[in-house]
Amino acid sequence: EAGVAQSPRYKIIEKRQSVAFWCNPISGHATLYWYQQILGQGPKLLIQFQNNGVVDDSQLPKDRFSAERLKGVDSTLKIQPAKLEDSAVYLCASSPSGSYNEQFFGPGTRLTVL
Amino acid sequence: GESVGLHLPTLSVQEGDNSIINCAYSNSASDYFIWYKQESGKGPQFIIDIRSNMDKRQGQRVTVLLNKTVKHLSLQIAATQPGDSAVYFCAENIEETSGSRLTFGEGTQLTVNP
Numbered sequence: 001e002a003g004v005a006q007s008p009r010y011k012i013i014e015k016r017q018s019v020a021f022w023c024n025p026i027s028g029h030a031t032l033y034w035y036q037q038i039l040g041q042g043p044k045l046l047i048q049f050q051n052n053g054v055v056d057d058s059q060l061p062k063d064r065f066s067a068e069r070l071k072g073v074d075s076t077l078k079i080q081p082a083k084l085e086d087s088a089v090y091l092c093a094s095s096p097s098g099s100y101n102e103q104f105f106g107p108g109t110r111l112t113v114l
Numbered sequence: 115g116e117s118v119g120l121h122l123p124t125l126s127v128q129e130g131d132n133s134i135i136n137c138a139y140s141n142s143a144s145d146y147f148i149w150y151k152q153e154s155g156k157g158p159q160f161i162i163d164i165r166s167n168m169d170k171r172q173g174q175r176v177t178v179l180l181n182k183t184v185k186h187l188s189l190q191i192a193a194t195q196p197g198d199s200a201v202y203f204c205a206e207n208i209e210e211t212s213g214s215r216l217t218f219g220e221g222t223q224l225t226v227n228p
Contacts, residue, residue: 107155
């Protein structure tokens with residue numbers, strides 16, 4: 001079974017630039033998550049999708065971050081404009097629908113904002 | 115070797131020893147707990163989980179203990195191997211009307227010395 005795919009793996013941009021990350025979840029997984037992981041900390045949930053609908057985006061900085069999952073499969077996360085404090089690893093995870101299901105994580109995209 | 119809560123984020127043990135990683139969670143409504151292992155440059159990987167109606171669960175070389183009275187979770191790794199070197203996160207799950215939400219702890223860096 002293929003895992004969660006993410007691209008790019010690394011990205012370096014200057015502050016105020018825009019950046020986009022892509023995620024392809026495990027086939028058949030209805031729930032998709034985007035997390036931000038700052039160095040030395042645990043992942044923090046940014047947004048959760050159930051199919052193509054947003055379930056929870058309460059911790060997403062909506063003035064600069066946006067995410068979509070238009071067809072209920074792939075998802076993109078965008079930052080516009082980026083700030084220095086956005087430097088982090090952005091992790092995508094997916095899980096089957098229902099409760100108490102394991103989340104499967106992708107390798108993440110390491111973003112450096114200069 | 116044993117770590118103490120979230121204020122001692124590193125644990126160093128000798129190969130073959132048993133390791134104990136501790137975690138204090140915050141929400142008494144949390145009903146599901148997961149331990150993840152994260153190696154450098156990779157996403158978190160599921161190790162073992164436990165529901166709140168249990169106080170112990172065993173896997174291959176790993177045991178999770180849950181003490182709901184003091185909101186404490188521990189991960190025991192038997193006969194620790196160099197390949198166990200990684201950051202270990204506990205995560206607590208709360209079922210909300212909008213779905214499940216995982217909140218990760220700070221993490222403990224486990225180093226296994228040969």
